[in-house]
Amino acid sequence: MNLRQIEILRAIIRYNTTVAAARALGLSQPAVSNAIKTMEDQAGFALFQRVNNRIYPTAEAKILAEDAEAIFEMHDRFVGRIRDLRDSRAGHLRLVATPPLGYGVVAAAIRDTQALRPKIRTYFDVRRYEGVIASVETHHAELGFVLGFSPQPGLSAETLFEGSMVCVMHPGHPLAGQAAIAPADLGRHRFIALERGTKLGEATRDAFAQAGEPFEFTSEVRYGNTACVLAEAGAGVAIVDPLTAATNRFQLAVRAFLPETPVAASVVWAENRALSRLSWFFLDRVRDVVRHVPLRASPSGAAAAYKHPE
The missing domain is CATH 3.40.190.10 (Periplasmic binding protein-like II)
Structure with missing residues (x-):
């Protein structure tokens, strides 16, 4: 019995008539009736009793339908996961950055991403420049953030600032x-x-x-x-x-x-690895953070509490 047949069995038990089941599933009534016959032939026993133009599930059909609920719950979770991945609402990010970016821009972008996508998991590390590049090259991180990036084979980059x-x-x-x-x-x-x-x-x-x-x-x-x-x-x-x-x-x-x-601040990733939808979503958050960084100098003037040691 395949998933579609189980779905028809479930609908008939729920609605008690082949007409109502067919309407709910978007099928014709003859198609549902034919499905019942096929399922009973495959099972080797009756799944429904027919009384006055209505059909009632047998005890065996009820057992099968009850067991099938776990299948549909799993299917619903699977469909939900696809939807979450499509909308960048689930999955995981593996990020690495040098301290100047990791402790500021990237940290703020992680905060904003998790506020918008609370189901994601973030794996984040802060390393020296060479460590960031090595992590991206070996696929330990999907995105790396560095200052002063020098182009090199195998890596793609975008200048963020x-x-x-x-x-x-x-x-x-x-x-x-x-x-x-x-x-x-x-x-x-x-x-x-x-x-x-x-x-x-x-x-x-x-x-x-x-x-x-x-x-x-x-x-x-x-x-x-x-x-x-x-x-x-x-x-x-x-x-x-x-x-x-x-x-x-x-x-x-x-x-x-x-x-x-x-x-200049750059994001780097491996050329031979396509970025996930979630990574692109995260990059948009990084761009937003950089766009709103206040870069103007602070006002001049001395602080009274400061005792200059020189």
Whole structure:
């Protein structure tokens, strides 16, 4: 007995007449009657008793119909899953990002996605640039988010944001009164550098070289978030990407850094792996977050509670 025949058996038991069952199923009455005959031939026993133009299920038919309910419940769940996947309401996301994007833009996009699609599961990791690329290449993550992506074979990419590095400091810092900060300005103050060998660390060092200024620092950190924490604590001035400065709840003055040092945020995925509908849905949320990031510099002015250590 196939699924369609079981569906007809179920409808006849529910409606008690072949005419009503046929109407509910969108079939003709003769088609339903023929289905009954076929089912009884296959089963080898009667499924219905006929009394005064009405049919009544036998005890055996009722047993089969009761057992069939589990099949229809499973089928309904299956259809629901298809609908959820079609509408990006179910499934899972595997994401990886470098800290500047992972702790800000991507985290906010995960929040927005889960608010709209509460049934999905998200697997999220934060790694260094090389780790993000490796995770995407080996299919451990479907989407990777990085700053300063360099095109390479086997990977597709989309630029999500383009901007310039900024200077961050405690609002009471002496440099907070300037609209823009140059390497020459930083020589007189404690400077928090991004780690040598990282893309942003090397970009900062190139900017100092371009300005003809020595690159001297009092603290060196791996990530922009760490630099912001130190700057907020009054430990110095840092140069970070604008997304880190704008998407975290730091109490910082944010000023332009000159010479202008470009930085771009990208999403990458494996060329040999088609993105799921849910991944495209998530990317739309990321674009929304980036579109609304407040990138303007904070107002100038000193904070009374700040005691400058220099």
